[in-house]
Amino acid sequence: MRLALTSDNIAGACEAVVAEMIKAAQGEAMPYGGDPLTEQVTKMFAELFECDVAVFLVSTGTAANVLSLAALTPPWGSVLCHPESHIVNDECSAPEFYTNGARLVGVAGEEAKISVSALEQAINKRMGDVHSVQPSAVSLSQVTEIGSVYSLAELQEISQLAHSKGLKVHMDGARFANALVSLGCTPAQMTWQSGIDIVSFGATKNGAMAAEAIVVFDKNLAQKLALLRKRGGHLHSKMRLLSAQMLGYLSDDVWLNNARHANAMMALLQKGMASIAGVEIIAPAQANMLFCRLPVGMAEALLAQGFSFYTGRWEEGVVRFVTSFQTQQADVEDFIACARDLSTSHTKTS
Structure with missing residues (x-):
């Protein structure tokens, strides 16, 4: 995973x-x-x-x-x-x-x-x-x-x-x-x-x-x-x-160092996702939780690639991301890169 x-x-x-x-x-x-x-x-x-x-x-x-x-x-x-x-x-x-x-x-x-x-x-x-x-x-x-x-x-x-x-x-x-x-x-x-x-x-x-x-x-x-x-x-x-x-x-x-790390990983994730075409930040994350609206098909494609997150529990197209004290920077960067590739591929085929 x-x-x-x-x-x-x-x-x-x-x-x-x-x-x-x-x-x-x-x-x-x-x-x-x-x-x-x-x-x-x-x-x-x-x-x-x-x-x-x-x-x-x-x-x-x-x-x-x-x-x-x-x-x-x-x-x-x-x-x-x-x-x-x-x-x-x-x-x-x-x-x-x-x-x-x-x-x-x-x-x-x-x-x-x-x-x-x-x-x-x-x-x-x-x-x-x-x-x-x-x-x-x-x-x-x-x-x-x-x-x-x-x-x-x-x-x-x-x-x-x-x-x-x-x-x-x-x-x-x-x-x-x-x-x-x-x-x-x-x-x-x-x-x-x-x-x-x-x-x-x-x-x-x-x-x-x-x-x-x-x-x-x-x-x-x-x-x-x-x-x-x-x-x-x-x-x-x-x-x-x-x-x-x-x-x-x-x-x-x-406890404070754990929280600082989780929040920092979310800040990194939010910055990366906000730079991707078609991704809408619903409410800016102030801690370690973020809600986004992703382009059609992106959530399903990311899940198929082995990432996991909640989607569809709130409304169609809305996902929730939560980082923790164990979240690694390299993994966040990998996720952002995959989302960007999917966005680029979708743009080319549209």
């Missing part, structure tokens, strides 16, 4: 993560998070975010998202999110399940980002009306599902509005590191300093084997989350193996 651009989930675990897991697998340790590694990782997150935090490790992004939302939203509440967000389209109604019925309400906005004016309308609509679900939380995807990134100013404006109406703010940070290096800011600036109450801190897409962290800035939510994690079946007995992944991931800037 040649270059695979289906998702950053296809990449394996990076060496630093595997090495720490091998160390942690030796000997014995107290279960359910009562081990020294989990304590160490909690301290690392506090240093990373420059504040006291509660940390709940889980093994999937779905678990991180839905447990976070369950802590913020009563069964009669609603979660305001973009219609293209992952929790709407790719969680198989898990948010509704874990919140015992809270509703996901789509709030429109350009580039898959929630519009502040649309959010204000959604919050005010039938608030206090006993016949309607009550707005309870806002969920933001950072990076969004089309590869765009909320600026710090956008995060702050949305959070200020939400808090002024009594709503909490959740960040789906499945690609947290990719967004962070794109903005060139600190974890604190992109979260609690911008008004985020709780973040699903993703690691699996960027080098972990299976580890995500729910990082809680509002400590009043900690006890509720502890119980929700256990009741939901996501309290791992051998927690040290999840903590070991985070230790390897966060040490020596591994």
